Amino acid sequence: MPQMNMVQAINDALRHEMRRDSRVVVLGEDVGKVGGVFRVTQGLFDEFGDDRVIDTPLSEGGIIGTAIGMALYGLVPVPEIQFSDFIFPAYDQIVSELAKYRYRSGGEYPAKLVIRTPTGGGIRGGHYHSQSPEAQFIHVAGLKVVCPSNPADAKGLLLASIRDPDPVLFFEPKRIYRAAKGEVPEGDHTVPIGKASVVRKGQHVTIVVWGAMLYEALDAANQAAAQGIDCEIIDLRTLWPLDIETIITSVKKTGRVVVVHEAPKSCGLGGEIVALINEKAFLHLEAPPKRVTGFDTPFPYTLEMEYLPLSHRILPAIIETARY
Amino acid sequence: MEGSAHPVARHPLDTHAPDVVRVLRDDGTLDPTNDPGLRSDEVLTLYRAMVRARLLDERLVRLQRQGRIGFHIGCKGEEASILGSAFAMRQNDWIFPCYREFAAALWRGMPLQRYVDNMFGNTNDPVKGRQMPDHYTWKSGKFGSVSSPIGTQITQAVGFAWAAKIRKEDAAVLVYFGDGATSSNEFHNGMNFAGVFKAPTVFFCRNNGWAISVPTERQTASETFAQKGVAYGVPGVRCDGNDLFAVVKVTRDAVARAARGEGPTIIEALTYRLEGHSTSDDPKAYRPEAGLDSWRRLDPIPRLRRYIERTTGWTDAQDKELETELDAELQAAIAVAEKTAPPALESMFEDVFGELPWHLQEQRDELLRGPRAKGHGH
Ligand SMILES: Cc1ncc(C[n+]2csc(CCOP(=O)(O)OP(=O)(O)O)c2C)c(N)n1
Numbered sequence: 180m181p182q183m184n185m186v187q188a189i190n191d192a193l194r195h196e197m198r199r200d201s202r203v204v205v206l207g208e209d210v211g212k213v214g215g216v217f218r219v220t221q222g223l224f225d226e227f228g229d230d231r232v233i234d235t236p237l238s239e240g241g242i243i244g245t246a247i248g249m250a251l252y253g254l255v256p257v258p259e260i261q262f263s264d265f266i267f268p269a270y271d272q273i274v275s276e277l278a279k280y281r282y283r284s285g286g287e288y289p290a291k292l293v294i295r296t297p298t299g300g301g302i303r304g305g306h307y308h309s310q311s312p313e314a315q316f317i318h319v320a321g322l323k324v325v326c327p328s329n330p331a332d333a334k335g336l337l338l339a340s341i342r343d344p345d346p347v348l349f350f351e352p353k354r355i356y357r358a359a360k361g362e363v364p365e366g367d368h369t370v371p372i373g374k375a376s377v378v379r380k381g382q383h384v385t386i387v388v389w390g391a392m393l394y395e396a397l398d399a400a401n402q403a404a405a406q407g408i409d410c411e412i413i414d415l416r417t418l419w420p421l422d423i424e425t426i427i428t429s430v431k432k433t434g435r436v437v438v439v440h441e442a443p444k445s446c447g448l449g450g451e452i453v454a455l456i457n458e459k460a461f462l463h464l465e466a467p468p469k470r471v472t473g474f475d476t477p478f479p480y481t482l483e484m485e486y487l488p489l490s491h492r493i494l495p496a497i498i499e500t501a502r503y
Numbered sequence: 504m505e506g507s508a509h510p511v512a513r514h515p516l517d518t519h520a521p522d523v524v525r526v527l528r529d530d531g532t533l534d535p536t537n538d539p540g541l542r543s544d545e546v547l548t549l550y551r552a553m554v555r556a557r558l559l560d561e562r563l564v565r566l567q568r569q570g571r572i573g574f575h576i577g578c579k580g581e582e583a584s585i586l587g588s589a590f591a592m593r594q595n596d597w598i599f600p601c602y603r604e605f606a607a608a609l610w611r612g613m614p615l616q617r618y619v620d621n622m623f624g625n626t627n628d629p630v631k632g633r634q635m636p637d638h639y640t641w642k643s644g645k646f647g648s649v650s651s652p653i654g655t656q657i658t659q660a661v662g663f664a665w666a667a668k669i670r671k672e673d674a675a676v677l678v679y680f681g682d683g684a685t686s687s688n689e690f691h692n693g694m695n696f697a698g699v700f701k702a703p704t705v706f707f708c709r710n711n712g713w714a715i716s717v718p719t720e721r722q723t724a725s726e727t728f729a730q731k732g733v734a735y736g737v738p739g740v741r742c743d744g745n746d747l748f749a750v751v752k753v754t755r756d757a758v759a760r761a762a763r764g765e766g767p768t769i770i771e772a773l774t775y776r777l778e779g780h781s782t783s784d785d786p787k788a789y790r791p792e793a794g795l796d797s798w799r800r801l802d803p804i805p806r807l808r809r810y811i812e813r814t815t816g817w818t819d820a821q822d823k824e825l826e827t828e829l830d831a832e833l834q835a836a837i838a839v840a841e842k843t844a845p846p847a848l849e850s851m852f853e854d855v856f857g858e859l860p861w862h863l864q865e866q867r868d869e870l871l872r873g874p875r876a877k878g879h880g881h
């Protein structure tokens with residue numbers, strides 16, 4: 180199997196599906212000739228041409244609104260929003276329209292598209308190039324939300340997202356775009372939406388995490404192991420709908436859980452996960468569930484590494500939970 | 504560029520179209536028709552400011568390449584547009600920036616040291632190290648706050664100007680944005696509201712040919728950006744954006760119109776982005792070097808220099824002297840900024856709200872008690 184980074188794997192998935200299915204089109208700012216500011220769509224313009232790999236005017240509302248129209252016609256648009264921080268001019272189209280189309284039309288008009296967008300911090304991008312807005316899309320009913328942590332999952336989940344009947348927000352953790360490398364199956368390869376992956380088996384503490392923070396959790400788990408604490412790590416992969424079964428099975432085994440995410444703590448996905456654990460496994464808990472997250476402040480520039488829930492903040496939470 | 508999908512962004516000779524206000528001729532003389540009548544000391548001050556902006560751009564890119572700062576977004580080629588328009592505003596007027604107008608902030612009195620502090624994101628940075636480099640603010644110079652999302656400042660500038668009108672105060676607002684930003688929701692809202700309410704706004708579109716890799720042809724099917732005013736009842740004018748005198752002339756006219764209570768104007772300044780979009784961008788990936796030569800010949804700084812050489816006998820030696828002086832000033836500012844501490848940890852929680860609520864106090868205390876991250880700093 181070829182070695183790829185995340186950028187190459189996503190590019191490979193797009194190319195594969197565009198060859199297979201002529202309805203798939205890519206549109207967005209700078210996605211054409213230059214192949215995107217992160218080069219994720221590089222080469223697609225040359226292969227598929229201007230009708231299918233489209234540089235648009237600078238308007239996220241325009242991109243998503245027209246993509247919805249294309250989807251209603253029968254195309255399968257995969258629009259790119261250059262940074263997830265810039266998705267908000269399209270929020271109305273995504274939340275009021277895309278997420279509601281199937282429901283409000285009595286099932287007549289399922290509007291299906293996959294919105295790809297780089298997310299997360301750690302690239303010295305300041306507030307407007309670093310946020311993790313997943314919870315703001317989970318809360319609105321009607322959107323699936325995906326966030327891969329490695330190249331093979333990135334390819335497999337993107338192909339599954341494109342073939343899924345529902346609209347998907349596909350968050351790409353930009354901090355590991357090139358840093359996360361691994362073997363990626365050639366040709367067709369899908370990873371099911373809604374299935375988490377247990378990337379480390381353990382007995383004492385469950386860590387629920389996704390995207391770039393997975394590697395921080397692994398690092399913290401290795402340090403915890405030196406102190407005799409054996410962590411189980413769940414990489415969610417699909418953020419919504421949650422793989423609740425995998426989470427609850429693990430928590431029933433360990434009785435202890437730490438949820439890690441970059442987004443601010445309050446009303447983040449971590450809060451929902453903890454609430455579900457309380458509802459479904461309360462009597463199995465040996466310690467209060469913990470959240471290690473970004474703070475409830477805008478994402479800072481100079482102090483970004485203090486803001487992020489990196490391993491130096493995850494480790495004490497693991498120890499505290501284990502020793503509770 | 505071959506193929507119809509991405510033709511070369513508009514030809515430089517467009518600045519000779521009959522509707523484009525142009526004053527400074529190629530030989531360094533002025534066309535009297537639209538001459539704003541600048542005094543020679545004013546021209547020299549503006550020339551110095553333009554040279555300073557150019558020097559800053561070059562040095563800041565170098566600092567970024569050396570890894571000493573994280574980012575820079577410059578204005579190389581657009582100095583006349585930015586400084587001419589800032590100069591034309593009156594003391595009581597305000598400026599709402601995009602992100603490429605540090606020269607206008609400096610013109611409005613932001614000390615060089617504060618700007619360089621922003622580049623390093625240190626504790627003396629006007630925005631306390633919270634935003635990327637080139638995202639500053641300077642309220643005492645009636646200069647707004649830079650934000651990354653495209654176009655958002657446009658409606659805000661209109662509201663600010665409208666408020667001054669409601670309070671019957673004589674203040675106009677200059678708002679900068681790019682050609683790309685004319686596709687944003689906020690451009691259309693801003694133009695519409697300003698037209699309806701006759702808000703004293705000067706819409707200043709720096710048409711530099713590109714929005715990152717996307718040429719102007721992909722932003723609009725309109726022949727010009729100024730033309731967009733027609734639909735909103737906002738008069739539009741195009742000027743040679745690399746001609747300091749033309750920029751001053753059209754901006755002054757727009758301010759005068761606003762001050763008379765006649766409402767907004769949209770100015771399209773025809774200029775060119777001579778460098779990449781920012782230090783994160785490699786323009787070779789989408790535009791051929793060859794196309795740049797004709798624009799380099801229209802570089803606003805040598806063009807203005809021909810004028811001052813003709814009118815004041817300005818010499819190469821004076822240019823050298825100026826560069827040495829500006830460089831010394833900048834090196835001193837960099838030395839200070841680089842030694843200045845990063846913002847205090849607790850500053851992360853300040854200014855989220857007017858007062859610190861319980862949950863932020865808790866989170867702050869947790870951060871202060873906990874271990875420090877590795878590998879951060881400037
Ligand atoms: C809402 C939004 N979408 C996308 C971006 C990313 N972006 C930053 S600058 C830019 C191009 C802007 O072009 P233009 O308005 O012409 O201004 P210029 O940079 O040429 O001065 C883009 C797409 C952004 N900052 N905000």
Ligand SMILES: [Mg+2]
Pocket residue numbers: 681682683709710711712713714715
């Ligand atoms: Mg532009």
